[in-house]
Amino acid sequence: MRVFVNEPRLDGNEKKYLDECIDTGWISFEGPFVKRFEKGMADLVGRKYAVAVSSGSAALETAVLALELKKGDEVIMPTFTIISCALPLVRIGVKPVLVDADPDTWNMDVDAIEKKITKNTKAIMAVHIYGLPVDMEPVLDLARKYGLYVIEDAAEMIGQTYREKPCGSFGDISVFSFYPNKHITTGEGGMVLTDNERLAKRARSAINLFFGPKRYLHEELGYNFRMTNLQAAVGCAQIERIDDTLKKKRHIGRVYNELLHNAEVVRLPVVKTDYAENVYWVYGIVLDDSVGMDADKMMQRLGEEGVGTRGFFWGMHEQPVFQKMRLFDGEQYPIAEKLARRGLYLPSGLTLDDREQEYVAEKVQKVLREVQ
Numbered sequence: 001m002r003v004f005v006n007e008p009r010l011d012g013n014e015k016k017y018l019d020e021c022i023d024t025g026w027i028s029f030e031g032p033f034v035k036r037f038e039k040g041m042a043d044l045v046g047r048k049y050a051v052a053v054s055s056g057s058a059a060l061e062t063a064v065l066a067l068e069l070k071k072g073d074e075v076i077m078p079t080f081t082i083i084s085c086a087l088p089l090v091r092i093g094v095k096p097v098l099v100d101a102d103p104d105t106w107n108m109d110v111d112a113i114e115k116k117i118t119k120n121t122k123a124i125m126a127v128h129i130y131g132l133p134v135d136m137e138p139v140l141d142l143a144r145k146y147g148l149y150v151i152e153d154a155a156e157m158i159g160q161t162y163r164e165k166p167c168g169s170f171g172d173i174s175v176f177s178f179y180p181n182k183h184i185t186t187g188e189g190g191m192v193l194t195d196n197e198r199l200a201k202r203a204r205s206a207i208n209l210f211f212g213p214k215r216y217l218h219e220e221l222g223y224n225f226r227m228t229n230l231q232a233a234v235g236c237a238q239i240e241r242i243d244d245t246l247k248k249k250r251h252i253g254r255v256y257n258e259l260l261h262n263a264e265v266v267r268l269p270v271v272k273t274d275y276a277e278n279v280y281w282v283y284g285i286v287l288d289d290s291v292g293m294d295a296d297k298m299m300q301r302l303g304e305e306g307v308g309t310r311g312f313f314w315g316m317h318e319q320p321v322f323q324k325m326r327l328f329d330g331e332q333y334p335i336a337e338k339l340a341r342r343g344l345y346l347p348s349g350l351t352l353d354d355r356e357q358e359y360v361a362e363k364v365q366k367v368l369r370e371v372q
């Protein structure tokens, strides 16, 4: 048997809506599915404005551009995340100021934020990691107290809630990704959401080269980050089954929890906190220090057994590209460093069935026994 780390589900109205694009000739961002998908996502999370873009990374670039952050500004963010969060800052000379991860939820340690605030701090970027949201209340309190923007990266948390409010509805501006392993996919795609009309207008303009009122005259450096009608057509079909998707993710999580509960040398995801129930966007495990192999070795062995896996993020402070730029010289974040070396995630895609999960769990136990 081979079990892939992720396979998307495309068996709803995806094909029908794509046919509509071809039949009507609407394929660019000016087609009707783009507006429908934007409205669908805005309604899903209860935001006023949504701007569809070409990827989650593009959404983060757009959010930073919309907020008009400037060289010398500082943004507090987790070190344990994808590089897409830091790139838009570094590119324009904004300093990412890092905080370590919480050892249980793997999200940014919100207690570490306040100490990092300086007179240059302009924003906090909260990134929900793997299945549980960041504890947003303290983040929002700090933002109010110090007059900071909040950027919410909810790429991994489409449909998840924090204290019963949708992820993606917090802070000044939020982003989603629609990469194939996200809860809603458009192949490649992303979205920027806000309740602020000025930010929405800037975002919409930034992704379309900042065209001015007089076409082909531009006042600022923009991007072409436009989503196509073809992508949005797939997205519209995907939104229709978001409830099922979340149910399936939680089912996958429950099944792994049962199958692996007696694997004492691996740390399983936290099932719930007082603000959210895990949605297991991916099912992560962390090997105890007592296990005589690291995540790379475990992934290699599982691969040989037909089980697809992927490693955890590597902290921003350990990125070779940022080390060359001497961005985080001498900084250490022990939790993130451990997660990068000891963490991996198991097949977590929507097409996974119970039998495949049993196979995966059996192979995890087998590989662990080899090094006991």
Ligand SMILES: *Cc1c(COP(=O)(O)O)cnc(C)c1O
Pocket: 055, 056, 057, 058, 081, 082, 084, 085, 127, 128, 153, 155, 156, 177, 178, 179, 188, 189, 190
């Ligand atoms: C996937 C992801 C992104 C990047 O999205 P892309 O669409 O792959 O560019 C950004 N942030 C987080 C937290 C993600 O998981």
